[in-house]
Amino acid sequence: MFLHCKLIMNSSGCRSSEVKGNTVRTCDREECVYSRAAFxxxxxxxxxxAKSAELTGIKSETISVQSELSTLQLWQELEKLHPKLSAVRDQVVLAVRQxxxxxxxxxxxxxxxxxxxxxxxxSGG
Structure with a gap:
């Protein structure tokens, strides 16, 4: 079953689009495949x-972000909300779903x- 979505036009000139499962397709060419999660x-x-809680002043929060993004883009979204986090950028590790x-x-x-x-x-001791 196909659902219609917004028309996507890419560099190869494909204009028809449809949604199947988790993917938006515009023609059958590989360069025409986009992830629906990106939208x-x-x-x-x-x-x-620890330090990230100290810098933000909170221990947790719920935020709205793009469903598909790079880990760097995710970090940049967090830095937009809490600019002080930039101080620990090179020191932290992210965990997604543990x-x-x-x-x-x-x-x-x-x-x-x-x-x-x-x-x-x-840190050890």
């Missing part, structure tokens, strides 16, 4: 620990209710 938003719970993810180009697909944790660096 949607999700409400996620962000957990702040799985560590590196900060960079790695793509994540978020669903409503997912947890994103800001994990401080581990």
């Amino acid at each position: 949607m938003k999700s409400e996620v719970l962000v957990l702040y620990f 799985e560590y993810v590196s900060l960079g180009d790695q793509r994540v697909i978020l669903r409503d209710g997912d947890e994103v944790a800001i994990i401080p660096p581990l």
Whole structure:
């Protein structure tokens, strides 16, 4: 069953579009395939620990972000909300659904209710 979505026109000139499952397709060429999640938003719970909680002044919050984005884009969204987080950017690790993810180009697909944790660096003694 196909559902109609917004018309997408890409560089190859494809103009027809349809939604099937989790993918928006405009023709059958590989360059015409887009993820529907890139156009949607999700409400996620962000957990702040240690220094990140100190910098934000909160331990958790629910935010609305694009459903599909890179981990760097996710971090940038958090920095927009809490500019002081930039102080720990190179020191923290993110966990999405309790799985560590590196900060960079790695793509994540978020669903409503997912947890994103800001994990401080581990220190020993």
